[in-house]
Amino acid sequence: MxxxxxxxxxxxxxxxxxxxxxxxxxxxxxxxxxxxxxxxxxxxxxxxxxxxxxxxxxxxxxxxxxxxxxxxxxxxxxxxxxxxxxxxxxxxxxxxxxxxxxxxxxxxxxxxxxxxxxxxxxxxxxxxxxxxxxxxxxxxxxTHDALTGLPNRRMVLDRLRSAIDHPVGDESLVTAVLFIDIDRFKWINDAHGHAAGDQLLIHVSRILKDAVRHGDLVGRLSGDEFIVITRTSDRNAASELARRIIAAIRQPLRVAGSELSHTVSIGISFAHAGDNPSSVLENADMAMYRAKALGRGRYASFHSSMRLQAQQRLSLEEALGHAVGNGEITTHLQPLFRLSDNTLSGFEALVRWQHPQLGLLLPGAFLEQAEDSGLIQDIDMTVFEAACSAIAQWQQIAGLEHLRLSSNLSARSLADPRVKERIKVILETTGIQPTNVYLEITETTLVEDIESTVSTINALRALNVRLAIDDFGTGYSSLLYLKRFPVGVLKIDRSFVNGLGMNPEDEVIATTIVSLARALELEVVAEGVENQMQLERIRELGGDYGQGYLFGRTLSIGDTERSFIAPRRPTAALLTTP
Structure with a gap:
């Protein structure tokens, strides 16, 4: 060869x-x-x-x-x-x-x-x-997220930049960006651990991929934030896609042995020639926060006014981080009266923020930020401790021995495994009678995680405190929940009380709640009683207690002492008071 x-x-x-x-x-x-x-x-x-x-x-x-x-x-x-x-x-x-x-x-x-x-x-x-x-x-x-395999922020921005700078096909098509955030995701992580949180993230990523068309992009920015980029000739189509995603994700999911009812909030923005991709994402992010403000589990489209609101929200969140430590979170009390004899029975503890520049802020101005940041747990305990301390002192006065206290417990506090010990310490150090303490929980809190909620509430019941369901009738409670939880009180939401004597629907709802409470041997508290007609109607329906402007406005602990407690002190005590 x-x-x-x-x-x-x-x-x-x-x-x-x-x-x-x-x-x-x-x-x-x-x-x-x-x-x-x-x-x-x-x-x-x-x-x-x-x-x-x-x-x-x-x-x-x-x-x-x-x-x-x-x-x-x-x-x-x-x-x-x-x-x-x-x-x-x-x-x-x-x-x-x-x-x-x-x-x-x-x-x-x-x-x-x-x-x-x-x-x-x-x-x-x-x-x-x-x-x-x-x-x-x-x-x-x-370029991709390790957990879900979806494109990450870097690739999302690259694809969005390409869609803006080099539009392909029909010029009438517009690029829509959907910013998707899982509601109360931190709460799920706190309650079940990060493994369960990862399972939920993977579940949501699959739903998003199934919901979009071929050629659309689904990405994960970070944490519980997802992005969908789609091209459409009809802006309403983006809203319809958001509705489909919300409906699909709303279906219960079994995580770590518990069935969760979870939701997402979605913000929508539209990209135009010359737009900066990061700005388009920010716009969708702002719209998402608007959807959360509307009640979560919703969608909203971006408007230029949202940018100013976002700046204000960021400033508020930063200030809130210092508020608890600086003593700016204060406890106010609203009186609760027994309807049968019009006597003072107790108080509901309500949070206020004494902002250094903005003055006294109501809960609606900061509670959402408190929940998202995790500060709500410290706020709950701060309010509860101050209220317990005041009520415990007032229970020493003759005739006020059975004064009761209602205090709100947020979903995140309820999910915190330390909540029982924190409440136990407060009860013991303040000396308040636990049997006169009612922890108020909303209906939505109850059903987000039944198994975990039952475990926590049973632990609280061992402390001899009782449970009240706040804003009853506005959520989606069922007889099953009322049967499973040691509920002592149903509170009729003020929106139904406001229509008594005028709105037939409110009359029916209020009547039904009272009848249900009677059948289950529960007490009924009517919120927002503001006039004599509402008071008489609640009495006729069989309500037990009432609170609202007719009985007294929400006051600081000091003003409550002067307006409601001092007049009930024995005369001898008044004479010896400095």
Whole structure:
């Protein structure tokens, strides 16, 4: 065999192994077999055939079985196959077989040279493939979220920038961005741990991918924030997509052995030529916060006025972080009167923020930020402790021994495993009578995680405190919840009390709540009683207690002392008071 022809053959081998095309590799084996007039050629790696020509599947199986002994002859269906085994490293081997004459020394030398060239080429191919895979993995890590596999913020911004700068197809199409945030996701993490939170994130990512069209982008920005980028000619289509996503995600999900009713809030913004991608995302983010402010589980579209609101909200959140430590969170009390004899029965503790610049702020101005930031737990306990301390002192006054206290417990506080111990310490240090303490929880709080809520409330019940359901009738309670929880009080929401005597629907709802409470032997408190007509109607329906402006406005603890407690102190005590 001519040396020049052999060099040409080796050059073909190196060239063929520079790609991963199986046809090129088979061509190499064909040329190897042709070079020595052989019918069979194969490459065995780690005892298994990687590439082979000239053998049936049955004969290939027989070859693998004989490979370890490397016999000089192998019997195949066509006859006795004379063999040449040319090593390629420690474990791999080039096998060549022919039915005619045995291989001479020159042929064996050529095949060994080819084997070394193939060995080098395979190593090069593996190195190239490994580097190519490493680059692919690095790109995947840099542009995709590890948990869900969705494009991350970097890739979302790149795709959004491309959609803005290089619109493709119909010019009438507009790019819509949906910013999706899981409501109370931190609460889920706190209650069930991060593994359950990850399960929910994966669940939401799947729903989003199923909801969009081919060509739309679904990404995860961070935490519980997702993005959908879609092209549409009708802006209403973006709203319809948001409605479908909300409905699909609202379906209960079983997480860590508990069934959760979870929701998402969605903000929508539209990108225009020349827009900055980051600004478009910010706009959608602002719209999402507007959806949360409307009650969560909703969507809202961006409006320019939202930017100012976002700046104000950010400033408020920063100030709130210092408010608890600075003593700016204060406790106010609203009196509760027994309707049968119009006597003072207790107080509801309500939070206020004495802002250094903005003055006294009502809960609606900051509670949402408190919940999102996790500060609500400290705020709950701050209000509760101050109220317990005041009520405990007033219970020492003759005639006020059974003064009761109602105090709100947020969803996040209820999910906090430390809440029982924190409340226990407050009860013990203040000396308040636990049986006169009512913890008010909204209906929504009860159903977000039934199993966890039952466990926490049972632990609180062991402290001898009682449970009141606040704003009853505005959520989605059922008789099952009222049966499972140690509820002592139902509070009729002020929106229904306001319509008594005027609105037939409010009359029906209030009547139903009172009847339900009677059947379950629960007390009924009417909120927002502001005039005599409402008071008389609540009495006629059979309500037990009332609170509202007709009985007294919400006051600081000091003003409550002067307006409601001081007049009820014994005369001797009043005379000795400095």
């Amino acid at each position: 001519e040396p020049s022809w052999s060099l040409h053959m080796l050059s073909e081998i190196l060239s063929a192994f520079s790609t991963e095309d199986p046809d090129n590799l088979r061509n190499v084996l064909n040329r190897v077999a042709e070079s020595v007039d052989a019918e069979v050629a194969a490459i065995l790696c780690a005892g298994q055939i990687d590439w082979c020509i000239g053998l049936s599947e049955a004969d290939q199986t027989h070859l693998v079985q004989q490979a370890q002994q490397q016999p000089t002859d192998i019997q195949i269906r066509s006859g006795a196959l004379h063999t040449c085994w040319a090593p390629m490293g420690r474990r791999d081997v080039l096998f060549v077989g022919r039915l005619g004459e045995r291989f001479d020394l020159e042929e064996r030398a050529l095949l060994r040279a080819m084997a070394r060239s193939i060995e080098l080429s395979i190593k090069m191919l593996r190195a190239v493939s490994s580097e190519r895979q490493a680059r692919k993995d690095a790109y995947q890590q840099a």
